[in-house]
Amino acid sequence: xxxxxxxxxxxxxxxxxxxxxxCVPISNHLYFYWYRQILGQKVEFLVSFYNNEIxxxxxxxxxxxxxxxxxxxNFTLKIRSTKLEDSAMYFCASSPPAGPxxxxxxxxxxxxxx
Amino acid sequence: xxxxxxNPLFLSMQEGKNYTIYCNYSTTSDRLYWYRxxxxxxxxxxxxxxxxxxxxxxxxxMASLDTKARLSTLHITAAVHDLSATYFxxxxxxxxxxxxxxxxxxxxxxx
Numbered sequence: 001x002x003x004x005x006x007x008x009x010x011x012x013x014x015x016x017x018x019x020x021x022x023c024v025p026i027s028n029h030l031y032f033y034w035y036r037q038i039l040g041q042k043v044e045f046l047v048s049f050y051n052n053e054i055x056x057x058x059x060x061x062x063x064x065x066x067x068x069x070x071x072x073x074n075f076t077l078k079i080r081s082t083k084l085e086d087s088a089m090y091f092c093a094s095s096p097p098a099g100p101x102x103x104x105x106x107x108x109x110x111x112x113x114x
Numbered sequence: 115x116x117x118x119x120x121n122p123l124f125l126s127m128q129e130g131k132n133y134t135i136y137c138n139y140s141t142t143s144d145r146l147y148w149y150r151x152x153x154x155x156x157x158x159x160x161x162x163x164x165x166x167x168x169x170x171x172x173x174x175x176m177a178s179l180d181t182k183a184r185l186s187t188l189h190i191t192a193a194v195h196d197l198s199a200t201y202f203x204x205x206x207x208x209x210x211x212x213x214x215x216x217x218x219x220x221x222x223x224x225x
Contacts, residue, residue: 033212035213042216042217043215045213048212058212103213104159106156110154
């Protein structure tokens with residue numbers, strides 16, 4: 001079964017540095033999402049992306065965040081100047097163009113900011 | 115905006131027992147999801163409920179949806195240790211919208 005793949009699985013970065021989290025959505029999917037989950041807490045929506053543009057973003061997704069689909073297969077989340085509170089698990093998800101299927105989630109990237 | 119409330123948030127139960135996790139949501143939801151998450155792992159889709167009265171079963175888990183009451187339930191029958199995980203209820207306002215998650219129910223099944 002096709003999967004959403006995320007790299008790296010774990011990223012350790014110094015505070016203030018930029019990080020890029022990468023995702024390869026399922027190939028025929030058209031809608032893409034990033035979520036984050038701070039340890040022990042619920043999963044929170046960050047941003048949705050469709051037709052090469054952001055369709056919705058949450059309050060969490062401020063100017064330090066950006067998303068890009070640079071080459072038609074990858075979907076990236078960039079955090080420009082990381083803060084300690086950005087430490088979390090980041091999940092990428094994608095959903096197909098039609099039908100009742102749920103969003104498919106990747107295995108996540110654990111981001112640790114030191 | 116859609117809000118999703120689950121209870122209980124933590125549940126410890128003996129193997130062989132039955133229990134129900136409740137999920138209330140605040141506004142009309144196009145679809146209701148149940149996800150399972152093992153510690154440090156991703157979200158595994160268990161059920162997608164689309165219409166009032168929908169009932170789905172997979173093994174010892176059964177999910178139902180009452181759109182009039184804005185309530186979904188996840189019923190566990192004769193629990194086994196392998197079902198220990200966190201279970202999230204989630205909803206969307208429209209099919210392609212963001213998913214709004216509840217806080218999760220951490221289920222611990224004692225052998």
